[in-house]
Amino acid sequence: METFKTSPMPVLTRLLGEADLSQLVNLRECILNGIKSSELYLREDDEFDFLTKHLALSGRTVGVFKDGELIAYGIVKLDGDPIEGGTLSGQFNLILRITKSAIMQSSMVKKEYRGLGLQGHLLRFRERIGRERGCETMFSQVSLANSYSRENLLTNRYVIVGIVRHSNGSVRHVFAKSIDRSFYSCDASSTGTWVDAKNINEQEQLFEKGFVATRDDFSERLRFIKHNLTI
Secondary structure: EEOOOOOOEEEEEEEHHHHHHHHHHHHHHHHHHOOOOOOOOOOOOOHHHHHHOOOOEEEEEEEEEEEOOEEEEEEEEEEOOOOOOOOOOOOOHHHHHHOEEEEEEEEEEEEHHHHOOHHHHHHHHHHHHHHHHHOOOEEEEEEOOOOOOOOOOOOOEEEEEEEEEEOOOOOOOOOEEEEOOOOEOOOOOOEEEEOOOOHHHHHHHHHOEEEEEEEEEOEEEEEEEEEOOOO
């Protein structure tokens, strides 16, 4: 059993396999049915294929169990394209080209177990998998409307490095984190520039000028500071 700082609840955390597929499909379907807005999360074209290929072929899926029940999962995609065919604004295209990366994919927690720190727990577990595979940078994409996931990633030392626009019209923030060393440096004394979290145009302008977003202000504003790449 593994425990984590934000909850005394004992849980078992392990990689999922084909034997866990039924529980995984049921948990994901239950959670997706409760999401009312497509802005928060888009279903995959083929849900079953998406889940099965991330059990071993294209990545790994981590599961959290309580008394034998799967209550949360997180997927990490290994050696993939962090922007998956989208168009990334910002200067971090350089990092995409010269570092080996892993991509934090879907991560979901059953409703009654939310608020206990499981998302952070799954994040750190998947980072460990990436490190063991020799990945240097972790990436993730999050809807601009998903303030909870944005806060979770920023709290765990990810920074927003750009905005990606997909052919289906969806717009996502791109988060990045160097696993073993910082790939950018910022002026710690800078107060930064605060921008409305939904103001896409102003954010894109700042990304192009060499800014990253490092924190949010009660999910309403993002703090942008100038960075210098160190790779």
